[in-house]
Amino acid sequence: MDSFNLYFPSCPRMSGQFSWIISCRIMSSPIILKFSLPNLFSRWKNWWIRGILTLTMISLFFLIIYMGSFMLMLLVLGIQVKCFHEIITIGYRVYRSYELPWFRTLSWYFLLCVNYFFYGETVADYFATFVQREEQLQFLIRYHRFISFALYLAGFCMFVLSLVKKHYRLQFYMFAWTHVTLLITVTQSHLVIQNLFEGMIWFLVPISSVICNDITAYLFGFFFGRTPLIKLSPKKTWEGFIGGFFSTVVFGFIAAYILAKYQYFVCPIEYRSEINSFVTECEPSELFQLQTYSVPPLLKGVLRWDTVSLYPFQIHSIALSTFASLIGPFGGFFASGFKRAFKIKDFANTIPGHGGIMDRFDCQYLMATFVHVYITSFIRGPNPSKVLQQLLVLQPEQQLNIYKTLKSHLTEKGLLQPSLKL
Amino acid sequence: MLELRHRAGGDLGPGAAAAAREGDGAGGDHEAESTSDKETDIDDKYGDLDSRTDSDLPEVPPSSDRTPEVLKKALSGLSARWKNWWIRGILTLTMISLFFLIIYMGSFMLMLLVLGIQVKCFHEIITIGYRVYRSYELPWFRTLSWYFLLCVNYFFYGETVADYFATFVQREEQLQFLIRYHRFISFALYLAGFCMFVLSLVKKHYRLQFYMFAWTHVTLLITVTQSHLVIQNLFEGMIWFLVPISSVICNDITAYLFGFFFGRTPLIKLSPKKTWEGFIGGFFSTVVFGFIAAYILAKYQYFVCPIEYRSEINSFVTECEPSELFQLQTYSVPPLLKGVLRWDTVSLYPFQIHSIALSTFASLIGPFGGFFASGFKRAFKIKDFANTIPGHGGIMDRFDCQYLMATFVHVYITSFIRGPNPSKVLQQLLVLQPEQQLNIYKTLKSHLTEKGLLQPDLNCKCLK
Numbered sequence: 001m002d003s004f005n006l007y008f009p010s011c012p013r014m015s016g017q018f019s020w021i022i023s024c025r026i027m028s029s030p031i032i033l034k035f036s037l038p039n040l041f042s043r044w045k046n047w048w049i050r051g052i053l054t055l056t057m058i059s060l061f062f063l064i065i066y067m068g069s070f071m072l073m074l075l076v077l078g079i080q081v082k083c084f085h086e087i088i089t090i091g092y093r094v095y096r097s098y099e100l101p102w103f104r105t106l107s108w109y110f111l112l113c114v115n116y117f118f119y120g121e122t123v124a125d126y127f128a129t130f131v132q133r134e135e136q137l138q139f140l141i142r143y144h145r146f147i148s149f150a151l152y153l154a155g156f157c158m159f160v161l162s163l164v165k166k167h168y169r170l171q172f173y174m175f176a177w178t179h180v181t182l183l184i185t186v187t188q189s190h191l192v193i194q195n196l197f198e199g200m201i202w203f204l205v206p207i208s209s210v211i212c213n214d215i216t217a218y219l220f221g222f223f224f225g226r227t228p229l230i231k232l233s234p235k236k237t238w239e240g241f242i243g244g245f246f247s248t249v250v251f252g253f254i255a256a257y258i259l260a261k262y263q264y265f266v267c268p269i270e271y272r273s274e275i276n277s278f279v280t281e282c283e284p285s286e287l288f289q290l291q292t293y294s295v296p297p298l299l300k301g302v303l304r305w306d307t308v309s310l311y312p313f314q315i316h317s318i319a320l321s322t323f324a325s326l327i328g329p330f331g332g333f334f335a336s337g338f339k340r341a342f343k344i345k346d347f348a349n350t351i352p353g354h355g356g357i358m359d360r361f362d363c364q365y366l367m368a369t370f371v372h373v374y375i376t377s378f379i380r381g382p383n384p385s386k387v388l389q390q391l392l393v394l395q396p397e398q399q400l401n402i403y404k405t406l407k408s409h410l411t412e413k414g415l416l417q418p419s420l421k422l
Numbered sequence: 423m424l425e426l427r428h429r430a431g432g433d434l435g436p437g438a439a440a441a442a443r444e445g446d447g448a449g450g451d452h453e454a455e456s457t458s459d460k461e462t463d464i465d466d467k468y469g470d471l472d473s474r475t476d477s478d479l480p481e482v483p484p485s486s487d488r489t490p491e492v493l494k495k496a497l498s499g500l501s502a503r504w505k506n507w508w509i510r511g512i513l514t515l516t517m518i519s520l521f522f523l524i525i526y527m528g529s530f531m532l533m534l535l536v537l538g539i540q541v542k543c544f545h546e547i548i549t550i551g552y553r554v555y556r557s558y559e560l561p562w563f564r565t566l567s568w569y570f571l572l573c574v575n576y577f578f579y580g581e582t583v584a585d586y587f588a589t590f591v592q593r594e595e596q597l598q599f600l601i602r603y604h605r606f607i608s609f610a611l612y613l614a615g616f617c618m619f620v621l622s623l624v625k626k627h628y629r630l631q632f633y634m635f636a637w638t639h640v641t642l643l644i645t646v647t648q649s650h651l652v653i654q655n656l657f658e659g660m661i662w663f664l665v666p667i668s669s670v671i672c673n674d675i676t677a678y679l680f681g682f683f684f685g686r687t688p689l690i691k692l693s694p695k696k697t698w699e700g701f702i703g704g705f706f707s708t709v710v711f712g713f714i715a716a717y718i719l720a721k722y723q724y725f726v727c728p729i730e731y732r733s734e735i736n737s738f739v740t741e742c743e744p745s746e747l748f749q750l751q752t753y754s755v756p757p758l759l760k761g762v763l764r765w766d767t768v769s770l771y772p773f774q775i776h777s778i779a780l781s782t783f784a785s786l787i788g789p790f791g792g793f794f795a796s797g798f799k800r801a802f803k804i805k806d807f808a809n810t811i812p813g814h815g816g817i818m819d820r821f822d823c824q825y826l827m828a829t830f831v832h833v834y835i836t837s838f839i840r841g842p843n844p845s846k847v848l849q850q851l852l853v854l855q856p857e858q859q860l861n862i863y864k865t866l867k868s869h870l871t872e873k874g875l876l877q878p879d880l881n882c883k884c885l886k
Contacts, residue, residue, distance in 0.1 A: 145836060161690075183643070327613060374606070377603050399870060402866075405848060
């Protein structure tokens with residue numbers, strides 16, 4: 001065994017990564033170099049496949065953007081289900097648990113319950129008027145928490161009843177594996193959908209920032225890469241990391257400027273009951289109107305402008321791009337560590353040349369949660385139709401109290417003329 | 423299966439099969455792969471992590487006995503079985519007395535009690551994880567587990583405090599900042615912990631570290647989220663905390679007694695001591711108990727009112743006008759029961775009807791939480807979660823049935839009982855854009871006028 005390592009000194013001494021060691025040794029063997037022409041051909045073929053698939057995916061993405069928010073939501077849902085499937089399949093392989101009774105059924109059943117719960121929350125918030133029209137939908141949405149909890153409990157009881165004597169630990173492992181996977185994939189895909197409903201720009205700019213960071217970090221690493229970044233991913237370099245950071249911030253800034261002009265990207269999705277469809281038309285909020293900022297003294301010398309007119313959203317996009325380039329890669333490192341821990345090369349083989357869906361989306365997950373937290377903390381106020389809904393459900397005395405407080409508040413602000421009787 | 427493990431040294435055999443299945447062209451050359459046996463031996467230390475059968479797992483050694491000396495001396499004369507009984511009995515009475523004392527002290531103390539129990543349950547389950555995976559020497563891991571516990575608790579406390587104690591928060595400047603941006607701050611803290619985890623991954627221990635990370639997160643999901651649901655139930659009114667918890671305890675005790683005296687048919691293979699007679703007897707007793715307990719507790723404002731912060735007296739009070747649920751209503755007895763009871767009408771609190779639903783859940787579905795915990799203990803070959811309470815095991819052993827109950831009560835309240843919180847609605851209103859506020863004002867005004875609560879303003883030139 002040691003002689004092998006002496007003979008192939010350039011191959012990494014990774015324990016257990018036998019498939020990689022084998023391919024490395026085959027590639028660097030002097031005998032193989034004689035056959036380097038077909039070798040080179042297969043390497044370029046791999047590049048071509050990756051390139052064509054990348055272009056195909058990007059074109060599909062643009063097509064779906066054109067088709068609208070609803071189709072994007074279906075796309076996100078499809079990706080979520082596929083990611084769930086990939087991770088669960090890895091769990092089956094790790095634990096060699098194909099023949100466990102009920103387990104596949106239960107995993108998909110839990111996926112359904114959790115999705116129903118989250119869709120109930122989202123639809124109840126955003127599409128209240130749409131829901132009012134349909135009777136059955138109203139029942140399903142109004143009591144969605146209770147119904148989804150009851151369904152989940154049924155699955156939980158089925159799990160307890162399905163425990164088989166010799167396989168307790170395995171079954172608990174698969175149960176935990178399913179739940180962690182649900183936590184990762186389903187909650188974050190719903191955060192993505194909520195970002196999307198806030199306005200397509202909140203969906204497009206973060207996702208494209210992460211993709212841009214991937215590509216530019218790779219290019220910078222390819223041309224200038226020298227210092228390795230982290231042991232987990234030996235191909236990443238500090239030069240790629242920093243170059244990717246600056247490129248992504250600039251890209252995000254420009255993309256925000258281009259997209260912020262169009263109502264299609266900027267407006268939250270709404271349901272108009274008059275025309276019975278979903279539209280994205282609105283008065284763009286302050287974030288998406290050009291404002292004039294005075295240039296700070298530092299940059300004045302460089303740019304030789306006194307003021308610059310920007311969309312305020314562009315400033316937010318800097319924060320989003322910074323996160324995408326500095327913290328987003330940790331999602332990739334996590335996935336790399338996961339793959340090494342479970343000795344797999346790719347999550348699946350769905351996309352030729354790229355691996356599984358999860359391989360493409362591992363950096364996106366942290367990004368989606370960050371954007372959602374960012375929006376709820378700094379951008380979005382409460383949803384007015386939701387507030388009105390809650391108001392109308394309160395007790396009459398509480399409604400009166402709120403009415404009085406609101407009236408005095410509005411009068412103070414000068415929006416209402418003070419009336420003589422209450 | 424076992425032979426394959428011993429020959430190829432762990433998960434190399436099936437791992438090789440998995441790699442061959444991947445089809446990445448590495449070749450299923452077992453000769454070449456077996457030469458790297460020695461390199462994989464280090465990973466084999468954790469090979470049995472993924473073992474398929476339970477039998478080849480070592481037993482987890484129990485921790486030491488913690489019965490206090492004084493009890494041991496007092497019971498030294500009795501046989502071992504009766505001694506165990508007495509210890510259990512005394513500890514039960516002690517716990518119940520402590521519980522009553524804390525109820526007397528108020529909602530805030532109860533909240534601290536729930537928090538303490540949550541931390542202890544988390545500690546117990548994490549310690550089991552350490553023992554199972556023999557991962558004491560993993561770097562950073564204990565710190566990270568406690569750190570994640572802190573972050574998630576901060577997130578949930580932020581949500582709760584922001585909702586219920588808005589006026590309290592307004593007074594304190596720093597608190598206001600911490601609460602208003604609590605989502606962002608807790609997420610940033612969580613991310614820091616996540617990055618620390620990624621940076622702490624050590625080459626030989628990847629799988630173990632991922633397992634402990636997943637173990638921590640599942641434990642957080644179970645203990646922290648549900649303890650916060652308990653606290654939200656508590657803030658809704660102490661009765662929503664007391665009736666469910668006492669129903670579960672009553673079900674435990676009565677099912678045991680019925681099983682002891684009448685038990686014959688075993689219920690489920692997982693827990694051989696449970697019987698159908700105990701299960702059904704416990705069900706009926708718990709429903710009756712819940713009905714009576716609801717009747718007794720619903721009379722007092724102390725139990726029935728949601729907790730509030732009164733800024734005038736700078737303290738938390740539970741005084742209010744009891745809602746409709748807690749006022750006696752007259753119901754006509756259905757014909758079936760008329761013959762039995764010979765009453766035409768009966769006056770009940772509506773809450774008692776809800777208590778039937780809660781008790782039914784406690785006795786029918788609550789035990790599944792206990793079966794889950796039994797299965798878990800068998801899977802990991804432990805007798806008790808810990809030895810905190812002499813005679814009873816760990817805190818987790820006492821609370822395993824409670825968890826499902828807490829979530830159910832919370833879902834029940836939010837679906838059927840509780841409307842939106844008026845102070846929260848007002849808060850949200852005041853943050854909206856002025857045009858949106860005006861729209862809502864108009865809608866509300868017309869709504870109230872329709873209902874007759876407002877007189878229509880004829881000469882009001884109110885809106886610009």
